[in-house]
Amino acid sequence: MTTQTDILVQPRSPSRRLLATYYDLSADEIETHLRAHGGQPFRARQAEEWAWKHLARDFSDMRTLPAALRDAIATDLTFDPLTLERDFEADQGDTVKMLYRTRDGQLVETVLMFYPDRVTVCVSCQVGCAVGCAFCATGLGGLERNLTAGEMISQVIDASRRARARDRELTNLVMMGMGEPFQNLNETLKFVRSLNDPNRLGFGARRITISTSGIVPGIEKLAAEPLQVNLAVSLHAPNNALRDTLVPINKRWPVETLMAAIDAYMKKTGRRVSIEYALMKGINSNDATAIELAQLLKGRHMHVNIIPFNPVDLLPFERPQPADIDRFAAILTDHGVPATVRYSRGLEIAAACGQLRARHEAISP
Ligand code: SAH
Numbered sequence: 001m002t003t004q005t006d007i008l009v010q011p012r013s014p015s016r017r018l019l020a021t022y023y024d025l026s027a028d029e030i031e032t033h034l035r036a037h038g039g040q041p042f043r044a045r046q047a048e049e050w051a052w053k054h055l056a057r058d059f060s061d062m063r064t065l066p067a068a069l070r071d072a073i074a075t076d077l078t079f080d081p082l083t084l085e086r087d088f089e090a091d092q093g094d095t096v097k098m099l100y101r102t103r104d105g106q107l108v109e110t111v112l113m114f115y116p117d118r119v120t121v122c123v124s125c126q127v128g129c130a131v132g133c134a135f136c137a138t139g140l141g142g143l144e145r146n147l148t149a150g151e152m153i154s155q156v157i158d159a160s161r162r163a164r165a166r167d168r169e170l171t172n173l174v175m176m177g178m179g180e181p182f183q184n185l186n187e188t189l190k191f192v193r194s195l196n197d198p199n200r201l202g203f204g205a206r207r208i209t210i211s212t213s214g215i216v217p218g219i220e221k222l223a224a225e226p227l228q229v230n231l232a233v234s235l236h237a238p239n240n241a242l243r244d245t246l247v248p249i250n251k252r253w254p255v256e257t258l259m260a261a262i263d264a265y266m267k268k269t270g271r272r273v274s275i276e277y278a279l280m281k282g283i284n285s286n287d288a289t290a291i292e293l294a295q296l297l298k299g300r301h302m303h304v305n306i307i308p309f310n311p312v313d314l315l316p317f318e319r320p321q322p323a324d325i326d327r328f329a330a331i332l333t334d335h336g337v338p339a340t341v342r343y344s345r346g347l348e349i350a351a352a353c354g355q356l357r358a359r360h361e362a363i364s365p
């Protein structure tokens, strides 16, 4: 039973219909909603300020709004689409992983990482993922559904509150949680615009990174957007024979097509694209593969982030030895391709995204 107004988003099929929440609505839609309850336009501006600047938890926190109006708008609009299911700390509290429950009972993961010079939030854009990369916990069960922009925003607002509770502010945002942003492109772009909007979160686009497994039409669409966000592409292999086995969409957009789309993106936007490479022992980590990768990327001015593989329950892949990881990176740099090894935070709390959700579902009734 629900008393919510049917403001529908993503009506792809009846079973996939979701009710929009406060964070899904534009400033104009908020104004229309408040007017419908007798609120004047300036009340909408107040509500926006409470939501986006003071990070209100609910309508009841919006103290400058008349109580009757707060009660009225709460009857047919949900404020926050997510509720915290559990949180887990690692790295002496410098990494916090949150597990949220959506209103239709799905689990969503978000990670907050504190560094001396920055605070980064890693956001999910889908429940599950349809791409199904061979090594990824998120892709194991396929796609459950897309998240709405409001569900992505809710993750950032909670992370922001948690940062402020430690006298810090969020500085960076990566879309490297569950899901493929370019298979939920409209909601992802709506989300990024709300982040970017100075009347909303005012988050600089250059501090936002979207990571894709290589959905070429998405890369082309992002190139046509005026947003200055960073793009990272999960390559994981320098040739089609190997990439086909790791990233199934490679059969649709093979390495040469992907690289051509990246070249066009960099030419059009003037921004560099970074490469992600999950390093797996005996799979994509030997010297010959490193040399092939260097040859593919040489002269393209792209930075490679080597992510030593995070073990996933039930999957056979392993992380290489530290010396082998360093050698792989050295081969790239020796060939003139800049590379950095990036160890994931919070391994003991199931850092590989999608794992926490899988484990939680396995142990919860
Ligand atoms: N779907 C997007 C973004 C989310 S995944 C993408 O694939 O790019 C963020 C990064 O983590 C991707 O590069 C992904 O391939 C990588 N990744 C997924 N599972 C991993 C694991 N178990 N160990 C290391 N990296 C992993």
Ligand code: SF4
Pocket (backbone or CB within 6 Å): 129, 130, 131, 132, 133, 136, 137, 138, 139, 140, 177, 178, 179, 180, 212, 213, 234
């Ligand atoms: Fe999806 Fe990215 Fe995982 Fe591949 S690595 S299954 S694209 S979330």
